[in-house]
Amino acid sequence: MTYQGRREDPRLTTGQGRYTDDVSLPGQLHAVFLRSDHAHGRIETLTLDAAREAPGVRLVLTQDDIAAAGWRRTAAAMPFPGFDGPLLAPESAVFAYDRVRHVGEPLAVVIADSVAQGRDALELAEVEIDPLPAVIDPAGALAEGAPQLHDAIPGNRPFEYRFGDPEAVAAAFATAAHRVRLAMTSERVVPNPMEPKAAVVSWTDGVLDLHAPSQGMQGLRDALVFATGLPPEQVRVFAQDVGGAFGVRADAYPEYLAIALASRMLGRPVKWLSTRSETMVSDYMGRGIVMEAELALDAEGRFLALSHDWIADLGSHPGTSGPFTSVMNAAVMATGAYRIPAIDGRVRLCVTNKTQLAAYRGAARPEMAYAVERLVDEAARQTGLDRVALRRLNAIPADAYPYPIPTAPMPSAYDSGDLPRLLEQGLALSDWDGFPARRAQAEAAGLLRGIGCALFVEPSGGVLPSDEAAITFEADGTVLLHELAVASGQGHETVFPELVAQRLEIEPALISLSLQRNSGPATKGAGAFGSRTLMSQGSVLVECSRQAVAKAREIAARELDVAPDDLDYADGAFRSRASNRTLGLMEIAAAHPGALDTTVELPSPRNFPSGLHVAEVEIDPETGVARIERYAALDDCGVVVNGTLVAGQVWGGLMQGLGQVFGERCVYDEDGQFLTATFMDYYMPRADLLPGATALDNLEIPSPTNELGAKGVGEAGTIGALPAVMNAILDALAPRGVARFDMPATPHRVWQALQDAAA
Template sequence: MPVKASTGLPHDQGSYVASTGANRREDAYDHAAPGCLRTMRLRRREAAALPVDPLGISAMAIMRLWCLAMNMHVSKPAPLAGRAAGIGQSLPRKEDATLVRGEGRYTDDLSLDGQLYAAFVRSPHAHGVIRSIETADAAAMKGVVAIYTAQDLAGQGYGALKCAVDLPNRDGSAMRKPVRHALTADKVRFVGDPVAMVVARTVQQARDAAEAVSLDIDVLPAVTSAEAALAPDASELFDDVPGNLVLDYHFGDAGKVAAAFAEAAHVARLRIVNNRIIVNPIEPRAAIGSYDRKTKRYTLHAPSQGAFGMRNNLAAAMGVPQDRMHLITGHVGGSFGMKSAVFPEYVVLLHAARMLKKPVKWADQRSESFVSDHHGRDMVFDAELALDASGRFLATRFTGFGNMGGYLSQPGPLMATLNIGKNSVGMYRTPLVEVQTRCAVTNTVPIAAYRGAGRPEGNYFMERLIDTAAREMGIDRAVIRRRNLIAPAQLPWKTPIGTVYDSGDFPALFARALEAADWKGYRARERASRKAGKLRGRGIGCYLEVTAPPGNEMGGIHFEADGTVTIVTGTLDYGQGHWTPFAQVLTSQLGVPFDRIRLVQGDSDRLIAGGGTGGSKSIMASGSAIIEASERVIEKGKLLSAHVLEAAVADIEFTDGRFAIAGTDRSIGIMELARKLQAGLSLPDDLPGTLDVDHIFKAAPSAYPNGCHIAEVEIDPDTGHVEIASYVMVNDFGVLVNPMIVEGQLHGGVVQGIGQALCEMTSYDEDGQLRTGSYMDYAMPRAADVPFFTFISEGVPTRTNPVGAKGCGEAGCAGSLPSVMNAVVDALAPHGVRHIDMPATPQAIWRAIHAKA
């Protein structure tokens, strides 16, 4: 079964040893030992032809096991510390061993004593008024313990599931935020809207009883697109959201932009669809709710992207103080933004646990997740670019619609508004930007963040416009981009959006990408493709992302009695491989042995702060927190070592893990000092009794990862099939803590971009029924669809955080969408095709060719 795969770490890596990226299809060889990478690449095509077994093991996972069987994986690195294991080294991931051995602990792997099981009753209709919910037959079934509806939750003091974004309408008024409760009481607003929850003694009993619940719903007309929802005669989803419009967003100086367009020598225009995506992480959602009647405290085991922030949001939804909520996250099998939210199921589970005095567990089924997990993207924009006669950019204007789904998610309209504007500017000297977005609720699954969260979308719109303008003006696509790049001497550069780029060398990076892609030698390859009866095209996708601000993040460093050192952080790994680079940062700072470092995450009780993982900020946030915490450890260590060595504190130096008296050979290692403290070293009252530190790194500015991706495609004109013939990416992520892990992140992001560009399509019918509700209808990229990648780093360290890193997790999507689609349009240009929307499926391409013919 093809699923987007990603794995994360348990909340205590000391207990669970490690996690893996092996069941991420695109990462199956990304993190193998360096010695086997070449063989893995040579074998990759064979892997695409391997059968997928009934358990759903992908070809890449099989390849991983093959590599292990051939003794080609480094099982355990030799003890390393300091520079040998520090920042900049491509060390094998500490995370990999556990899940390769099948020892991962996901939420659905957990069971609590006496637990009951839940199943949800969901609306089969996209829009309608609930007349009755008949539960008597279901309640009488074997094993059923309780059935809950919205009526049962009323009066319990629970809060609404809130959108965290507040943006003004263009007239200055507040955006509308329709209320969403855990179970809907009056109306259903999309297929999959939860109406009731059944609790039983077994999973199957709960699911059987859920099917026996009868819903009487007066069906109303459905609207599935933002444009349709905003039509004058459209059926309204909420009484307090007239016309279904939740936000009429505007940014920019409309007068100045209009003047620039009026004076332009050329204006390029495109209507562009950014297609809806179903997230499909390899692990469906699951949760276990429990309640301690003595402490009046809730505990939820659930996948998340950060235990601290989700704990706070969940406490608000339950109407209790934050200290009465405990969130625990173990391994997480992918998220891509989706699992960061407090979903309605979690509230009902905790309610049931309190009422029944027993833990209650629920696990999503894949078919259920298609209509209950948040979706991504789904926006339509009329994009315009004004240029002077030489091809220099004068202004951009984006006017469009954002589909919010049946309710506002936590990020709500953020992706279709602010993030479109911030990330459409790119690495270009564009003087003026205007963004106008009308965001509407529709009878579809709610939209939330999906890998990039508005950044790939904004960049895609801009890069498609640039290619269109170049073709219409007769300017080479590389030349027009080079002509508009910001030069290093112009940094820091303030964009019309207000962001300030601090670092980078965009012209050098762009030149390196053209060279690596053999831009000048393309015509020979094009002739060879034509001779073989194929259409060939090439596409450029430059990008510059505005990452999420790191925010306040915890960096805890604890020296344990067993001789290990524990890092405690509020970010959370759900496949990225945090344990390894975080350990590399720590060993670089303190000289602690790399193989003695553990990672604790995912337990809100262990945290004093935590912004979580998202927006490509983890290494900037947690890495910086670890660096600053290390500085505090060194300060404490100098005080303590001065006492042990009988020297003045001012004479103590710290280098490569040792405190030494300057100018002498007398020293003590940091681990030895920690052992002495553990053994009860006698200390005066004015000295700290431990090296341990719990530190909060304060908010820092965003960083600006950037790059250039160049794709070449071959298209069979008879079938419309697209093959990506080559793919080159040159990226600036600043300091690379672990280059191999960074490359793996890029591979994964590019694969997801290829999926959106070429095959992933979400379709609703006129009644709001999801046509693409299973893998029979929703296509996803497989190993055979993925090209060989050329990965090049041209890093310029940022000055916005102590690590010097810029974040890399979502850049693959940002670069791949435009590079692949620009290549497809280029290949189809001889047939008169000017634009084709994603996904460029074989059917869509065949129709485009023959429509022009």
């Protein structure tokens, strides 16, 4: 791996970044939201007359005002049918108006001269909500007789997807030498981006301008177009720096729509910045999946069949991304990294009285890797077979690609990889064979030490049918790149200019990424999610570079009076073989303004990265404190373009995965009150979770699906961390008789498991 610096870092580390709250417009007003303090109930009274008359208040809006304007929120979509019909996804209103369905659901907005005046006005609001029974547990939501959240979603089940061959699985289980079954839960978590949710809205000549944290311009713009009925050319979205996204910065939140309407009605800009607790109760959440899985093996340890039964919690309404990713990613990862002849699966989506759920970093990928890899270790424990030998025996061989995925809702295949080599090199990277000596040292110190691994394959890319990007040659002698995916730590400002500089053979310093998202020629393309931007936007920019050089070649041939094929191109200049005369690319661009500008649209690639992660943990049996002592991650993310950025993505994913392993979860009481809505109550991962003895490396197997041979890496850390660390924790606890344990591995839960095993 090679390591280079990021050109964004000086700006971001010296406080010169420009986030949404750094945007202030002349004459702007401020928004404050009234929110429900009940998880479920009927709105009996919502009286805001006194709030409207409060000092400094310019406007108060409820759902009646938004409905009168004809505005609405985007309904969830599913591109394929379910077991018994399409996704039941009623459009969710911007504000609650008849019933509230989660704590923090907005009821109204106050627009005032200052935030303080808006908050004072909220104190005058008269709200009466008649409580209804809350539905908190996903399995309970589907139980007969459970309170119903929506008339349009009978039984609280908006969608059910089944995949595989249940008859083949039943036959395999009937003849299997071993059957292993596990029940697991991936707790609901709060994504908690560093930058709170915020927005600044203004209107100019009927054009809506929105500044907001976003992962991509097209998705947010399209949601605003749908909501407002405006044509696309009258909606502009801006985001220069985004302080974290993780999948929850892609949609038009209700707050954005409310302040957009208020700004139009008042003829003045409106700004809103949420508090941290507001962000925690109103941002889309992640995870929230209950899983059961069963694996059948023959006497030698070959995997014969695998069944999955999932319930995925969507929160109060089906959101735009949560339903699709919970189903699609589960189906395409159902076999994990292994050859398994028979698969049977069911994914049931449910609604509960919690905040809506979206695709949070990994989006059901970590859950499927967790289910499969925990089963493999449990199979080894129950059968006495070696867990590494089981993986060697069943891993998809290197000569099997493209490897078809019969469980996928749409035709799909693993494009490339070498799982056996990944396994062997990853084990060597982790010094797996040296573990017994380290365990003996820990035992001598009275500590429990365990080791665990996870071999996984994940989907990356896709999302939209195509992506567009552009290159423009500016009058000042520089090159500007245009694309619609917005970085939130991925390093687009570094890697995209590097890619183009290599193809144009000019200095990277001459090339920069445009951060004015709506002023460039690129108009379409998915955002920075799904581990896709390098292979998608990067590949399009490479093609732009190729076409720009081809255009320049034609011009150079005319000016040098030779055939285009008689020109050599190197170091940013064309040279005539006949006369040895040269003409530089940037000279051509300066002499022919706009002639080399290029816009390209290409189909969005999709592929399947893989990885082998190994974790070692030590547990103090007296306190239950578990600590990671060593971690190794070997990832196949295709061709590595910038090693620094790859390592940063893996580190970030690991920290979010480890946060979930060791404590992150949303806790609700039986009435649906969210009990962990502040940093005083909600566990957040810290830097000391990962030890100094952490080794990261890459096995570069090029993907045939894109120009760069790249695969995704942004979610690999979360996918590997959950199963690798939990397998290590179970390995450490096993000598004390603990056979079952699930996340989170908090000290109390680990200590209690040891006490229960000893009783």
